[in-house]
Amino acid sequence: MFLYKRRPKQLGRHTPNLWPVWLVAPLALILVGAVAYGLYQGADALLRAENTGRKPVPVQDVIKTTVTVLTLVGAVLAGMYAYRKQLLDEGASHRADAAQLAERYTTAAEQLGHDQAAVRLAGAHAMARLADDWPEQRQVCIDVLCAYLRMHYEPDSSTAGFKTGEREVRLTITRIIRDHLQDPTAATTWCGCDLDFTGAVFDGGDFRDSRFSGGRVNFSGATFSGSGVHFIRSTFSGGMVFFTGATFSGGMVSFARSTFSGSEVYFTRATFSGGMVSFTGATFSGGMVSFAESAFSGSEILFRDSTLSGSEVRFLGLRVDGAAFIDWGPFPAIPDNQH
Incomplete structure (x- = not known):
């Protein structure tokens, strides 16, 4: 007996699956x-x-x-x-609509790879607008912007490979990401999306008031140098945030008045050398922050007026060499040269 079998529905198809x-x-x-x-x-x-x-x-x-x-x-x-x-x-x-969105994606990606900084800036904004208009592929657009920040970058103008205007492009992408992490209830929010900054170089940047809620945020192996990088008043709630193996050298990285609540934040094996890292007024509640096996050398770490409540902060295997710890708040002071 002949039986007709309907074709299976394919993902991405918009044509109704009708009988012949x-x-x-x-x-x-x-x-x-x-x-x-x-x-x-x-x-x-x-x-x-x-x-x-x-x-x-x-x-x-x-x-x-x-x-x-x-x-x-x-x-x-x-x-x-x-x-x-x-x-x-x-x-x-x-x-x-899908064809138009795909065309916009191709155009924005080409602009991000252009030699001129102004065109790359336009590409960054175009990719962000596309992410807002294309919820189904929002994560893909975010991945492209994060991948741009992970590309090789020379912040020193006297070094071979330095690109004029590249710093402004990177700061713009950072601001774009920050602006989309302000309100988790917004229709175009990027809260809960994965953000992969593995190995990225941040020569300045502003993530203040961002809400890292859900998703996986990865700064592993990233380098924070030069002028300040700010996470002021940011909220880390739910999900996991990795600064594993990150390098904080020169300038200031500020987590002042940030809230670490119900999330896992790892500074494991991070290196703090020179400059200052501030957790002034930060609140640690209901989660875990780990500085295990991190190395502090010639830097200042501030926990002034910070609050620890129902949270776990780990310093196991911490290496200290000439670092100045100022105002530990509720945390016990760690003697110099502790291993």
Whole structure:
């Protein structure tokens, strides 16, 4: 026995998965014929029952009743056809939108790879707008911006490979990401998305008031140097944030008045050399922050007015060499040269 098997629905398809015409048309004719015959017999029986003892029911009345009902059925079928046509039109519209979004993605990616900094800036903004307009591929657009920050970067103008205007492009991308991490309830929020900054070089940057909630945020192996990098008043709640093996050298990295709540933040094996890292006024509650096996050398670490409540802060294996720890707040002081 021949059985027709519908094709499986494919991801990314916008065309309705409809039955083929060669199968639907004969079935429709058979169905209409059966319905017409059934209606005719039913109408005839009904009219005969209502005219018991009278003269036979005229065939014209039976046909008239049958045609009336068939007209109603035809109207229903016409409505179904119109609905089917609407589905096809919507599928065509979705495909057109998808093609336009894909074209925008290609254009923005090409701009990010351009030699001129101004064009790269335009590409960064174009990719961010595309992420807002394309929720299904938002993570992909975010990955592209993060990948740009992970590319090789020479902040020193006297070094080979230095690109004029590159610092401004990177600072702009950082600001774009920060602006999308302000309100988790916004329709275009990037909160909860994965952010991969592995090995990135941050020669300055501003993540203040950001909300790292959910998702996986990875600064592992990143370098924070030059002018300040700010996470002031940021919230780390839920999810995991990695600064594993990161290097904090020169300048200031500030987590002042930030909140670490219900998340796991790892500064494991991080290196703090020179400059200052501030957790002034930070709140540690209901999560875990680990400085295990980190190395502090010639830097200042501030925990002034910080609060520890229901949270775990680990310093296991911490290496200290000439670092100045100022105002530890609720934390116990760690003597110099502790291993």
